[in-house]
Each structure stands twice: as C-alpha cells, then as structure tokens.
Amino acid sequence: MHTRSYDIQLGLFINGEWRTGGRDTQPVINPADETVLAHLPLATQSDLDDALAAAATGFATWSRMSTSERAAIIDKAAALMHERADEIGTLMSFEHGKMLADGLQEAHSSADIVKWFAEEGRRAYGRVVPGPLPNSRQLVLKVPVGPVAAFTPWNFPVRIPARTVAAALAAGCSVILKAAEETPGSTTAMAQCFQDAGLPPGVLNLVFGVPAKVSEHLIASDVIKAVAFTGSIPVGKHLASLAATHGLKKLVMELGGHAPMIVCDDVDVARIATMTANAKFRQAGQACISPTRFYIQEGVYGAFIDKFVEVAAKLKVGSAFEPDTQASPVANARRLAAADEFVKDAVSHGARLLLGGQRLNRPGFFYAPTVLADVPEQARIMNEEPFGPVVPFSSFKTVEEVLERANRLKYGLAAYAFTGSDRRALQLSNGLEAGMIGINSMLVSGPEVPFGGVKESGIGSENGIEGLQAYLVTKFVQQAVS
CATH class of the missing domain: 3.40.605.10 (Aldehyde Dehydrogenase; Chain A, domain 1)
Incomplete structure (x- = not known):
C-alpha cells in the first residue's frame, strides 16, 4: 500500500x-x-x-x-x-x-x-x-x-x-x-x-x-x-x-503523429521485439512520438510478432503505486472507448487479434496491451493516430514499398527503422518523411535537438x-x- x-x-x-x-x-x-x-x-x-x-x-x-x-x-x-x-x-x-x-x-x-x-x-x-x-x-x-x-x-x-x-x-x-x-x-x-x-x-x-x-x-x-x-x-x-x-x-x-516502425530482416529480432514492446506499452502508447504502425519485413514477420506478443503478455498493467507495474492506465474513459473502436474496426477489416482487445475488469481506465496482426491499410488504426496501447502489424517486402506506405499519411512527426545495413539505414533516413527519425534507436528527443514535425x-x-x-x-x- x-x-x-x-x-x-x-x-x-x-x-x-x-x-x-x-x-x-x-x-x-x-x-x-x-x-x-x-x-x-x-x-x-x-x-x-x-x-x-x-x-x-x-x-x-x-x-x-x-x-x-x-x-x-x-x-x-x-x-x-x-x-x-x-x-x-x-x-x-x-x-x-x-x-x-x-x-x-x-x-x-x-x-x-x-x-x-x-x-x-x-x-x-x-x-x-x-x-x-x-x-x-x-x-x-x-x-x-x-x-x-x-x-x-x-x-x-x-x-x-x-x-x-x-x-x-x-x-x-x-x-x-x-x-x-x-x-x-x-x-x-x-x-x-x-x-x-x-x-x-x-x-x-x-x-x-x-x-x-x-x-x-x-x-x-x-x-x-x-x-x-x-x-x-x-x-x-x-x-x-x-x-x-x-x-x-x-x-x-x-x-x-502516426509514427511508422520499420523493422528489416537483418536485425536481432528478439532484442528489437523486446525493446519495442516494453517501450510501446510503458505509458499506454500515449505519446505523440510513440510508434503506431509496425511494418515488419516478410522474412522475420512471424518471429517478430511471436516475440512481441510474448513480451507484451507478461507486462504487469497497474497503478503507479503498485509494485512491479510495467504498463500504465490510459488517461480517461475517452481513450478506453477509442481503443475499443480501433480494435473492432481492424478486426472487421480482417486483422487478427492476437492479444488483449478489451478493458481490464478492475477500477480505473485500464486497457489490456493489444496486438493486431495482418492489419490492412484500410483499417482506421493505420490511418488515424490511436494514442493508446494498441499495436497494428503489417508485413512488407522491399524498402521501396514500405517507404511509400509509411509516407502516405498527412502525419510527419516521428518515424523509426531498424536495420543492420548501412545502405538501408541511409535509404530509410533519406526517404522517411518525418521531422524526427530514429535509425536503430527510439531516442528522438532532447533539450539540445529540435522537436517538431513536417x-x-x-x-x-x-x-x-x-x-x-x-x-x-x-x-x-x-x-x-x-
């Protein structure tokens, strides 16, 4: 207590x-x-x-x-x-x-x-x-x-x-x-x-x-x-x-923003999946620079999602004052309703619900960490900022393809990409349309660097x-x- x-x-x-x-x-x-x-x-x-x-x-x-x-x-x-x-x-x-x-x-x-x-x-x-x-x-x-x-x-x-x-x-x-x-x-x-x-x-x-x-x-x-x-x-x-x-x-x-998270097939899948799952749900996804559209290259798509779900499923959702809490509540009842609407819409478009998808049965505005796979671009969550603990996954084949998909929205605040290739890193940093870009990093904010979007x-x-x-x-x- x-x-x-x-x-x-x-x-x-x-x-x-x-x-x-x-x-x-x-x-x-x-x-x-x-x-x-x-x-x-x-x-x-x-x-x-x-x-x-x-x-x-x-x-x-x-x-x-x-x-x-x-x-x-x-x-x-x-x-x-x-x-x-x-x-x-x-x-x-x-x-x-x-x-x-x-x-x-x-x-x-x-x-x-x-x-x-x-x-x-x-x-x-x-x-x-x-x-x-x-x-x-x-x-x-x-x-x-x-x-x-x-x-x-x-x-x-x-x-x-x-x-x-x-x-x-x-x-x-x-x-x-x-x-x-x-x-x-x-x-x-x-x-x-x-x-x-x-x-x-x-x-x-x-x-x-x-x-x-x-x-x-x-x-x-x-x-x-x-x-x-x-x-x-x-x-x-x-x-x-x-x-x-x-x-x-x-x-x-x-x-x-509506930040794309691009993961190429030449990375340490377990490490990146663990890091991004912990980061995404820590403040229930309520950050404007939070990664909100996960694009995973085909060769590691299944393995990445499996590890991401494994990590997310073990997170303890609770109050700031409960021991070992790892994920927070959303800020208000409006965010609960919004999360539900995004999930239902994605499933109606053919997405697979792998984890969560509902409010937790306890006092407070707690929504379970939620993972959706195979989410089509037509789903609302791929087009509107979700601002909650819901993660949509989609696969891609080539860097050229994923850049086109990542850049198609009106948003341009933050974007993230993970790759082991210097050539791909340059291609992604040059090609992404965002004011702040993290390549093999999720740290895009600090007192001495500009914070803003395009x-x-x-x-x-x-x-x-x-x-x-x-x-x-x-x-x-x-x-x-x-």
Whole structure:
C-alpha cells in the first residue's frame, strides 16, 4: 500500500498571485481508480483579462532585463524543479497514471530543458552585415516576439509546458499558459518553481478553463503576439485560423503523429521485439512520438510478432503505486472507448487479434496491451493516430514499398527503422518523411535537438536552437552617421 498523497492547492496563477475559490470547478480524476483527487478552479473571463493585462506588463519588465538576469532566474527555477522532482513526479503519477519512475524521470528531464534554455537565451545572436555605404553599419537583431499564449496537453504535463515556457522566457517573452485540466497539479508545481525562483509578476501566468473559450479569448487579444500549441491536427488548424484572423500571430505547433516502425530482416529480432514492446506499452502508447504502425519485413514477420506478443503478455498493467507495474492506465474513459473502436474496426477489416482487445475488469481506465496482426491499410488504426496501447502489424517486402506506405499519411512527426545495413539505414533516413527519425534507436528527443514535425504534424520546432528562435523576430537596422 502506497503512502504518497496528492498534496497541492490547485488554482490560477495570475500576475504573481494564486487565485482559488469563487469559480466553477472541474474534478481531477485519478485514472488508476477513478477517484476524485481535487476540484480545479476554472478561469472566468475576468481572470483571462487580468492574465492578458499581466502578460503585457510582465513583458515590458522581462524583455528589458539583461539576458544574464533572465538566465539566473530561469536557471534557479530549473534547480528548484530538480529539488522537487519527487513531489512533481508523484503528482503526475496520481493525475496521469504514469509510473513513479516515469514521473520522476519526466520531472528531471523537464528541469534539464529549463536549464538548457537558461543558457541558450544568452545566444539570441544577430549579426553585423557589411554595408554598401561608408560611415554606416547594418545590424540584424533578434528580439522577443511579445506575450505568448501557450496551450499544452495532459500526456506530458510538465515536459511539454517546460519546453514551451522555458524557450519563451529565455527569448524575453511573457507567457499565459493554459495547461491541461486533467493534469493540473504537476504543472502547478512547475509554475511554483518559477515563482519561487524570483520571476517578476505577470511574466508567467497559469490558467485552466473550458479549452475553446480560453483559446478563443486569448488569441483574439491584441496583447498576444504568438501562439504555441501541442495537440491534435483539427484543433491546431482551428487555432491557426484564429491566430491568422486576429493579427497573423506567430505560430509554434506540434500536432501529433502516426509514427511508422520499420523493422528489416537483418536485425536481432528478439532484442528489437523486446525493446519495442516494453517501450510501446510503458505509458499506454500515449505519446505523440510513440510508434503506431509496425511494418515488419516478410522474412522475420512471424518471429517478430511471436516475440512481441510474448513480451507484451507478461507486462504487469497497474497503478503507479503498485509494485512491479510495467504498463500504465490510459488517461480517461475517452481513450478506453477509442481503443475499443480501433480494435473492432481492424478486426472487421480482417486483422487478427492476437492479444488483449478489451478493458481490464478492475477500477480505473485500464486497457489490456493489444496486438493486431495482418492489419490492412484500410483499417482506421493505420490511418488515424490511436494514442493508446494498441499495436497494428503489417508485413512488407522491399524498402521501396514500405517507404511509400509509411509516407502516405498527412502525419510527419516521428518515424523509426531498424536495420543492420548501412545502405538501408541511409535509404530509410533519406526517404522517411518525418521531422524526427530514429535509425536503430527510439531516442528522438532532447533539450539540445529540435522537436517538431513536417506535413500536418506541425509548424516550427521546439527544443534546440530552433526552440529559442520560435519566440524571436528579426529586426533589421540600417544605421548611418548623420
């Protein structure tokens, strides 16, 4: 029996102060047992207006501070996040369902991102361009775009807000963060770290509310100069249209993926099958870069699936606080229904259900690790992002064939391929249409490298030097002696 508790006061953070009572609330549900953890206050229109005013004044203060002053505060926030990683990770495990080790790892990796941007903010370099006239100089400057409205999801409730907030702050921008209502505690704990680090009032504001109402109100404001969003393609397109309508605001968007996993016939089948099965089900497949379409070359197709099923069948699905848990619940009842629909549709198209395919008979939002074989391209799961613990398998003959199948969708976030051939590795890395590609690796994310997609999987990149540039605009100055 675990002794940890969900211990945090939920509220809105506006102009350096926390607001709690006197508002409509929404229950925060523990996906492992469906109990109510807390009631989350939701922002009123007055709260949003106050946040906009605070972001405007916060930007005026923050953008005028030196890069070294800003770096010191952001770096202190990162240090506090490391110190409080156990608390932050525990909150994530309660409200998201991810295992304690995963929550702790996310807390620390989020702090690493914040620390990296604390330093990168010093490198918002412009350049001096030789001029055509004597006694003159041409300057290209990089300056902060202005107050940012950021909208982040529940699946990585600290890492995604951390990379957005840290990059914007490092660039000199203020932020209004509308985080996920399903996972407010861990994001609140992150915001508290920035407050305790000495961030001036109004530079970071945290709100929760009815998503459509909040996004439409914030994006329509002249205060907001840029919009950052992580979520689905349809919602991203809607927010992009709002941003275009209300001032052609700068956009940074990560809009999900449907990552192909290509396994060639020249690999260690048992090793790759074991690794990918453990990775796929660890967070119930609820990651935008999770492999979601498994293409296995004909020569090893049967052996790979057999080993994958063997590993998946032994995984212990359970609460973050149960000993030896290896696979998490899905986040909410909607994901349970979606998983069921994908499985039924695939079977109706001729797929073979080899494992799982149903909700577990216990409290909580638990869906059994599920494996489908011989899934045709017409099945929904081969065309729509499943975002759950369901794996569809299909075989292929040649690399040319599988590249065509892997690239046929509108998605282009992540892609993975395993091969023992350097020639095939080059062919796959050149041919795959994705913003992030793992060849013989599933690690495609880190503070120092860009995170973003192509096609309809997004606009721009987060992390890396690209993440800082997302919140900067270019100013050219031609200066001559009078």
